[in-house]
Amino acid sequence: MNTKQLRVALVHEWFVTYAGSERVVEQILKIFPQADLFSVVDFMSDEDRKFLGGRKARTSFIQHLPKARTSFRNYLPLMPLAVEQFDLSGYDLIISSSHAVAKGVITGPGQVHVSYVHSPMRYAWDLQHQYLNESKLTRGLKAWIARASLHYLRLWDHRTAHGVDSFMANSAYIARRIEKVYGRRSAVVYPPVDVERFALRQDKSDFYVTASRMVPYKRMPLIAEAFARMPDRKLVILGDGPDMGRIREIADQTSNVQVLGHRPSAVLVEMMSTARAFVFAAEEDFGITPVESQACGTPVIAFGRGGACETVNTGRGPDRTGLLFAEQSVESICEAVERFEQSEPIDPMACRRNAERFSEAAFKEHFLGAVADALADTHYATTFNDPKQWILRTETPQ
Incomplete structure (x- = not known):
């Protein structure tokens, strides 16, 4: 087997916090520990940087612009230009972890570009009008500047899809969005969920639980209002965010809705483990918390659009794990x-059992397979013989 070292670049939009897309990056780095990191900005603290093994990304000029640390999203119109400045010509394999602009890096015909898409740029495509309404950009000069910027981003986003050799989608829901926006098929590779962090618990209490960032699209006040109308059923709410005030107003008017706010991970696990069911009202691309809930052995009651349709089994047989509402x-x-x-x-x-379909081990297997398929369609098939087996040799020892 050829022992040539595969030169890998991993491109991610920005490193500012450890959330769902960063968990994917963490697992990719375990598969390709030799990868060099690239990002528009990198403002991770030393404490939060542990998932990157302490390494820092090579950043763009936006890193040094005024107020970039706190307001880097304001530079979105400049981000296409920023990612195009990364010189990736020395790499064999480029992996982009993309929900905005990362997939737009420039690559050559002798390179393989695999893009793991968390979602096409939502605010530039099907959620444009929602974004403009929530940002209060519906009238005036600023609104027209925003619309023009999003129009430009759509043109750029569609054009740069041609530079991707192989797409991966984090759900069938996103695969459909990729096909609609870019006209491309993609392999579905579900994101990794740390199911081992959640122990199965058979005994359940009589309360329901929901947990999330309290931002508008999560629809947390809606869940609180529903249980306020069912005073004989108890709801526990965990999380924090802009909608907290509205949720507390609802809770103050009833005795069966308890708001715990932001709590340590151990409290979240305890609440999920002992709840009668987990309630989820967001339309998510994938949605990690319903899977975490099932890892505890707790059923899910979820809105029937987006990733929940793929992560919750709603049949009538013994494999049922919850139900969906319309x-x-x-x-x-x-x-x-x-x-x-x-x-x-x-x-x-x-x-x-259902939650284990989305484990870190499952992600590794499916991600490796998709990368190997992409390599097999190029001259690297002859360079490395069996790409998947060769890639396995590059992994960090377990």
Whole structure:
């Protein structure tokens, strides 16, 4: 087998916090520990940087612009230019972890570019009008500047899709979005969930739980309002964010809705493990918390669009792990809770088994397979013989 070292570049939009897309980067680095990191900006603290093994990304000129640390998103119109300045000509394999501009890096015909897409740029495509409304950019000169900028971003985003050799989507829902926006097929590789952090628990209490960042699209106040209409059912809410004030107003008017705010991870795990069910009202591209809930053996009641349709088993057999509701409305949530309580009990073991489909080990296997397929379609197939087996030799020892 050829022992040539595969030169790998990993491009991510920005490093400012450790969230869902950064978990993907963490796992990719375990597969390709030799990869060099590139990012528009990198403002991770030394403490948070542990998932990167302490390494820092090579950043763009935006890193040094005024107020970039706190307001780097304001430089979005400059980000296409920024990622195009990365010189990646010395690499065999370029992996982009993209939800905005990372996939737009420039590569040559002798290189392989694999893009793991968390989502095409939502605010430039199907969520443009929602973004403009929430940003109060519906009238005036600023609104027209924003619309023109998003138009330019759409043109650039579509054009740069031609520079990607192989797309991966983090769900079938996103694969459909990729096909609609870029006209390209993609392999579905679900993001890694640390299911081992959540122990299976068979005994459940009589309360329901929800947990999330309290931002508008998560629809957390909607869940609180629904349970306020069901005073005989208890709801525990964890998280923090802009919608916290509205949620506390609802909770103050009833005794069955308890708001715990932001709590340590151990408290979240305890609440998820002992709850009767986890309630989820967002339309997510994938949605990690419903999978974490199932890893505890806790069923899920979720809005029936987006990733939840793929992570929650809703059949009538022994593999059922929850149910879905049709609308993001108080009435629909109340009806779903009633339906849940009247249906056959859900086996915690079934929930756990389903969650394990999205484990870190499963991600590694499927990601490796997709990269190997991309390499096999190029001259690297002859350079490395069996790309997947060769890649395995580059991994960090377990």
